[in-house]
Amino acid sequence: MKYSKYSVIIIGSGIAGLYAALKLSETINLIDGILVITKSELAESNSRYAQGGIVGVLKQNENDSVELHVKDTLKAGAGLCEFDTVKFISENSQNIIYDLINYGVEFDRDENNKLKLTMEGAHSIKRILHSGGDATGYNIEKVLVKKVIENPNIQIYEKTFACELLLNKNNVCRGIITYNEELNEYETIYAASTILATGGCGQVYKYTTNPEVATGDGFALAYKANAIMQDMEFIQFHPTALKLPNCENMFLISEAVRGEGAKLVDIDGNAFMKKYDDRLELAPRDVVTRAIFNEMHKLKYNCMYLDASMIKKDVFKSRFPNIYKMCKENNIDISKDYIPIAPAAHYTMGGIKTTIEGQTSIKNLYAIGEVASTGLHGANRLASNSLLECAICASELANYLSFANLQSSDIIDETILDTIKKYDDDHNTHSCENDYDTDPIILKHKLKNIMWEYVGILRDKNNLEIALEKIQDIEKSYNNKYKCASINHYELRNLILVAKMIILSALKRKESRGAHFRIDYPSPLNLARHNTINMEDIINYEQTYINIK
């Protein structure tokens, strides 16, 4: 086993992780340095695929104001947003946008060099900045990756998987254990502060817009450390992912396409949103998703369609170059063909409960970006608020840590040593021997199917309980808590935990609110409350459930 020590470790290289690394390196002179670890290549992340854009409440936009953006966010969030958090994020949006521009991010501009703004669902006006048309995430990530690589104070480990947080007997976080599959090498990394920037868990569902790395590892790491988790039942299903045959990781057709005028239609071209909401195609995401899902089921089709033929072909091509290319490659001529679409798991509103600067319930453990639940999104995230939250919370955390003691302690207690031993070959050669009898790919697929079928867009007690039993069966065939045989095994272990967190939180919430719709409780309760859970709650809940059965 290798050992090393840093002032700060950042797990994840999406916009939250990379921006935090840069801000930290500018804010403080860290004695033991900053380490960014990431399980794939540096640029691979949900961030990279963000299309629509990033919210900016800009002075140039006379019609916009913090009040208006706050109002839209609160309304979309269905009563569950934290007002102070929403206001803070909104107030700081202009500064962050200009900071990104100073770093070199080129947002699209009009002929007068003014930043172009677009419209997305549930925004009352145009306030979304974009880059390269529909390549906003790619272009921001590219700039941040370059700056991080060039920064001599930031170390990078690619292809390195965070397996376990190191906690001492007082439950203070002291770093992590990582695994590099290519080198087959474990490493114990001590750090004064550990930051989870591991993104969401779209891969827990069969159909998702998220890339393969989004297996919810950060949620599982925090859960195993007994951190408080919040609102895990709120999964956002994006209404319009491109429906291609046999494709489960789905390409997104940005909401901005509807923002520019495209209509949702059935196979015969009948627009149907008027039956569901006065805001039609630009209603909040949960409303549009349920409308599409309902039409699909009513008509027994596996997709609905987006009619973008009213947008001139050359306008579409320059405004959405990647979507245009993807459609063309699949023989869809956007000027006359309808684009087949269906909902897919897209974003995790809940997560590790944090303050705006990323403090979790565990000392010296921080979480930022999609893995964190700051209360900004409530029960349903307003489009393009996520990239903004990633950058603002990363910056706030860097600022907060500039006042913290970032000297890594040299005291290694028995609790830490016990954890290390479980991964150390010298002590524990056989802990993953049984793993070789388990095919993690098959079990992952099984799990994703169960989550899609029973814990998807519409839920009820019966289906949630069926899902829980089925996930428990998978857990019986794979229940390795420590050293696993491969990254796929680790991800399976984590997906099982994430699935249970979602199911049990969904069972606990006996109402319909935002993205969480219970057929057996179709109305919202009068009082909106957060659902917080930790590992002990889940163990107790499962035990009670097993006893009742």
Ligand code: FAD
């Ligand atoms: P990510 O960008 O997901 O990064 C997580 C990182 O953690 C990755 O590098 C991953 O490899 C790493 N990681 C995970 N687990 C481990 C582990 N165990 N060990 C080591 N590394 C690990 N939001 C908007 O605001 N506007 C948009 O237009 C928009 N469009 C989107 C389009 C798509 C297709 C998708 C999928 C999302 C979109 N979103 C959008 C949401 C937004 O992109 C994400 O919420 C945001 O980028 C999350 O950033 P992050 O830094 O928190 O995590």
Ligand code: SIN
């Ligand atoms: C999109 O472009 O539709 C995605 C925007 C988001 O998820 O915020």
